[in-house]
Amino acid sequence: MKKNPIWKFVNGIGMLLLICIFAMPFVWMISTSFKTLGETMTFPPKWIPNQLLWENFSKAWNSGPFLKYLMNSTIVSVGILILQFATIIPAAYAFARYRFKGSNFFFGVTMVTLMIPSQLIFLPVFLQMSSWGLLDTLWALILPFASSAFGIFLLRQSFKQVPEELLEAARLDQASEWKIIMKIMVPMAKPVLITFGMFSFIAHWNDYFWPLVMTTTDASRTLPLGITKLREVDGGVAWNILMAGNLILVIPILFIFFFAQRQIIRAFVYTGVK
Template sequence: MALRVLNVLCLLLLVLVFAMPFGWMLSTSLKTLPETMIFPPAWIPKQPVWENYAEAWKTGPFLKYFMNSFIVAIGILICQALTIIPAAYAFARYKFAGSNLLFGVVMVTLMIPAQLIFLPVYLELSALKLLNTHLGLILPFASSAFGIFLLRQGFMQVPEELIEAARLDQASEWKIIVRLMVPLVKPVLVTFALFSFIAHWNDYFWPLVMTTNETARTLPLGIAKIREVEGVATWNVLMAGNLILVAPILVAFFFSQRHIIRAFVYSGVK
């Protein structure tokens, strides 16, 4: 009984640690500017100021930023699905000369920071006239070494007998991938999709490098403009903008958490 109580207390502590920043962000976004400056700070605003969200939205073309972020994040997801699924299946189920070496090369790319390769990528996209375009923000991330690794591990856990049975039924390799393998590793695929969506929805560096005007700029760059327009002291408006930024991520996590839990449970059982 004591151990169970200790476990519950530890879980509550973890929840508090992770939830506190979001609670503070929400609290600050509903305060007046003077309330954000008082010390000691108050968690609950005296009078919620919902106008902070409207003010943050009006600092720039936020609808355009929002749509750009959505197009880029979903476009990257689609491209990654088209590349990592067949690649992971090939690495998991085919043994060919140099397969281990090629997989090692894929894994090595995980250790290369984006800041190291952004210049050649920038020059290449500039030569292709893809700067300030959605395609220019999508193509550098059209595949994912982490995604290939994650799906390969999932595909390797599928019994070989199932694949052999499908081949005996004259199923093509593409049909095996689409109708058999992908549904079996759906929790893993959804987990990767969430990680990818969060990473590229929040990405600040690449859109900053690859865009010079408002044509394809994304929401994180729009949030950064609040400080330029309103001044560095307007933390209430800035936090309102950050909540606008994080809201789609929370929605995506809410709808995918069941699959994430299943992915970890499935991996643990296997």
């Protein structure tokens, strides 16, 4: 059945409006990162700078040990992702394909943790990291996120869609449970794993609160904390330098999204969450 042309027009205008609303802050950040400080203060706002000031990026980069911040952010985000994959894959497989005593209870407890914000539990975790002597180290930023209730839930839903007959055939061929996970379950859940991996990486790459409470020196601080120091450049809030620093923070995320977007679409369109 053909759609009404008027409805198609209204729908198109609505989608264009939503795109503009969500894209405007990002476009403004890019524009501001190339402006002079004076151009950031003009009213009405000036979207296109008179001259592209590339030195804003070098000034932001040289305002602190940004290479160290970048390395720390990469180590923390990738380290968390590796540990999460190592924990959520077997946990999701157990919840999806086995029925053991208390399985529903333990899965319910796992889901309850989704409702507890990290800000609520940071104090006991902080004390635990302190007792282990891990404060102001990268381990204090990695270990508290070694697993993910959301990842277990998402992957469990994907594993439940794999036909039981396929697993029985593998067991008849003397395949171990670990081989079934790695050779059958993980490849079939690849779009979901990539989607979760991207969400997790972005969340911890942009995390500000946890590094703020767990670190005290530049040796273990990450990019979001480094960006806040740009407020002190040139003796005041230099919005052009601050936006240049934020663009440096965002660029890796854009690359990840660009390469992962097809898998994200597959995860939600073809496999879905049922």
